[in-house]
Amino acid sequence: MGLIFPKGFKTSLSSPMSAATVAGLIWAGCVMPDDETELDESLPYARPTTGLWMNAELLSIEDPDKRRAWYRAHLIGQAAATALQREWSVETEQWYATNSRETIRKGLYIIGAQFGAMSQGIGVKTNAGSARWIMRRSFAQLFDPALEGDTLREAIDAWTNTTMDPEQRLRAVIARERQSAASSISVVLPSGDVRHLSPGESSLILKGVIEVWAEQRLREPAVLTISEPGDKKAYVDERRLAAVGININVSDLLPDALIVDMGHRPAEFWIIEAVATGGPVDERRKQNFIEWAQTQRIRPEQLRFLNAFISRNDSAARRHLMDLAVGTYAWYLDEPTRELAWNAIETTIPDNVVDLGNSR
Numbered sequence: 113m114g115l116i117f118p119k120g121f122k123t124s125l126s127s128p129m130s131a132a133t134v135a136g137l138i139w140a141g142c143v144m145p146d147d148e149t150e151l152d153e154s155l156p157y158a159r160p161t162t163g164l165w166m167n168a169e170l171l172s173i174e175d176p177d178k179r180r181a182w183y184r185a186h187l188i189g190q191a192a193a194t195a196l197q198r199e200w201s202v203e204t205e206q207w208y209a210t211n212s213r214e215t216i217r218k219g220l221y222i223i224g225a226q227f228g229a230m231s232q233g234i235g236v237k238t239n240a241g242s243a244r245w246i247m248r249r250s251f252a253q254l255f256d257p258a259l260e261g262d263t264l265r266e267a268i269d270a271w272t273n274t275t276m277d278p279e280q281r282l283r284a285v286i287a288r289e290r291q292s293a294a295s296s297i298s299v300v301l302p303s304g305d306v307r308h309l310s311p312g313e314s315s316l317i318l319k320g321v322i323e324v325w326a327e328q329r330l331r332e333p334a335v336l337t338i339s340e341p342g343d344k345k346a347y348v349d350e351r352r353l354a355a356v357g358i359n360i361n362v363s364d365l366l367p368d369a370l371i372v373d374m375g376h377r378p379a380e381f382w383i384i385e386a387v388a389t390g391g392p393v394d395e396r397r398k399q400n401f402i403e404w405a406q407t408q409r410i411r412p413e414q415l416r417f418l419n420a421f422i423s424r425n426d427s428a429a430r431r432h433l434m435d436l437a438v439g440t441y442a443w444y445l446d447e448p449t450r451e452l453a454w455n456a457i458e459t460t461i462p463d464n465v466v467d468l469g470n471s472r
Contacts, residue, residue, distance in 0.1 A: 113125065113126045113130060113134065115268055116254060116272075124218075124219030124220065125220060125223060125224060125227070125229075129208055129215060129216065129219075129220075130216070130219060130224075132164075132207050132208070133163030133164065133216055133220055134163070134220070134247070134255065135163070135166075135171060136162055136163030136164075136165075136166040136171065137162060137163055137246075137247050137252075138247070138252055139170075139171050140156070140158065140162055140166075140179060140183045140186075141156050141180065141183060142158035142245070142247055143156075143246065143248075143252045144248055144249045146249045147248050147249050147250050149249075151231060151233045151246070152233075153233070155233065156183060156246070157233050157243040157245055157246050158243055158246060158247075159187070159242060160213035160214070160216045160217040160221065160245075161210055161216075162186060162243070163208075164206060164208040164210060164212055164213060164216065165186060165190055165206045165207075165210070166206065166207055167203050167206055168203075169202050169203040170182070170203065173200075173202070178200065181196060182196055187243055221245045224251075227275065227276060228248060228271075228274075228276060229251040229275075230245055230246070230251075231247075231248055232244055232245055233246065250271055250275070253267075254267055254268060254271055296308040296309060296310065296311060297309045297311055297312075297319055298319075299318065299323065300322075300323055302326065302335065303335075307338065309340060313386075313388035313389075313422055314368065314386045314388040314389070315340070316422070317388060318338060318368060318369055318384070320420070320445040320448065321369065321384055321418070322335060322371075324445075324448045325418075325420070325443050325448065325451075326371055326382075328448075329451070330371070331373055331374075331376065332374040333371055333372070333373055334349065334372050334373075334374060335349060335369060335370075336349050336353055337349070337353075337366060337367075337370045338368070338369050339369070356372060356379065357408065357409055358408045358410070365400050365404050367383045367384055368384055368385050368386045369382075369384035370382070370384070371384060379414065380414055380416050381405065381410055381415055381416065383415060383416070383418070385397075385420065386420050387419055387420065387421050388421075388428055391435065392419040392432045392435055392440075393417045393418075393436070393437050393440050394437050395438070397437070398439070398440065401415065401417070402415060417437065417439065417441065418441045418443055419432070419440055419441065419442045420445065421442065421443070421445065422444070423445065423447075424444050424447070437454070438456050439454070440454055441453050441454070442454070
């Protein structure tokens with residue numbers, strides 16, 4: 113489950129409880145014959161407690177007749193399922209308490225349906241505890257024991273590309289990359305050149321800004337500089353810097369990335385801060401960047417500021433939201449098609465109107 117739904121993508125889907133329930137549903141046969149099967153009352157639907165009432169000894173039973181017998185008994189109630197297990201001399205202590213059913217219903221079942229893992233029967237009873245959930249065949253097939261290593265990852269990628277929309281797929285990829293132990297993160301620049309950054313969330317954010325945000329937001333983007341902790345000049349495009357008249361010194365106040373949009377006249381310079389552990393562009397930092405830009409003969413009106421985060425749910429994003437300077441933007445790696453703007457409201461009150469308050 114952790115490979116399909118990495119931690120940080122949808123925690124409820126990768127939890128041990130969800131994994132146990134998936135194993136239980138496959139064992140009990142609560143799987144669609146194929147993804148295109150019509151969802152009528154003839155199918156073996158699961159209830160929220162189907163997997164919760166099981167245990168490892170029960171799941172070791174391979175006899176298909178016993179599996180079907182247990183499934184029918186559990187639809188009657190837990191007492192019937194427990195009686196059958198005692199008859200078979202099988203452990204009756206269940207994996208999870210019955211009162212965990214809402215966690216499974218709202219987590220694995222409902223959220224799983226949103227991501228193509230589960231389906232809900234049509235025309236069956238709709239009360240919360242009823243048997244009306246069934247696993248999609250394509251999802252169940254990912255748990256074939258024969259799938260291992262690269263073959264398993266290829267199967268997961270194929271399933272993800274088929275069932276998830278582009279934004280969901282990107283979120284899954286981001287979550288996997290956050291867990292990766294890779295020695296570096298490769299970034300494809302607008303020019304087509306590839307640079308390698310140190311592993312870490314800041315580099316992952318910068319990769320998203322350069323490869324995703326800049327490509328869809330800017331007309332003619334060019335990355336001028338990329339800075340990293342310990343290496344303030346991790347990447348410098350000396351040719352373009354010279355073309356726009358910028359001189360970068362190691363002692364300069366540098367953003368995490370400086371991107372120029374040559375598609376505007378005059379060109380727009382984007383100050384990018386990848387906020388993973390450090391701070392965003394607050395009012396003080398914005399003023400410092402403006403002063404630096406003026407030493408490079410860049411007018412303040414040419415400057416744009418972007419604070420980039422992993423996610424709106426990330427602690428850094430929640431902690432620094434109140435720090436964003438007026439006139440800056442916020443972008444979130446796991447919601448790449450959206451952007452927040454923190455701008456002052458242009459008042460409609462004329463400048464020559466005096467506010468007399470409540471004076472009489």
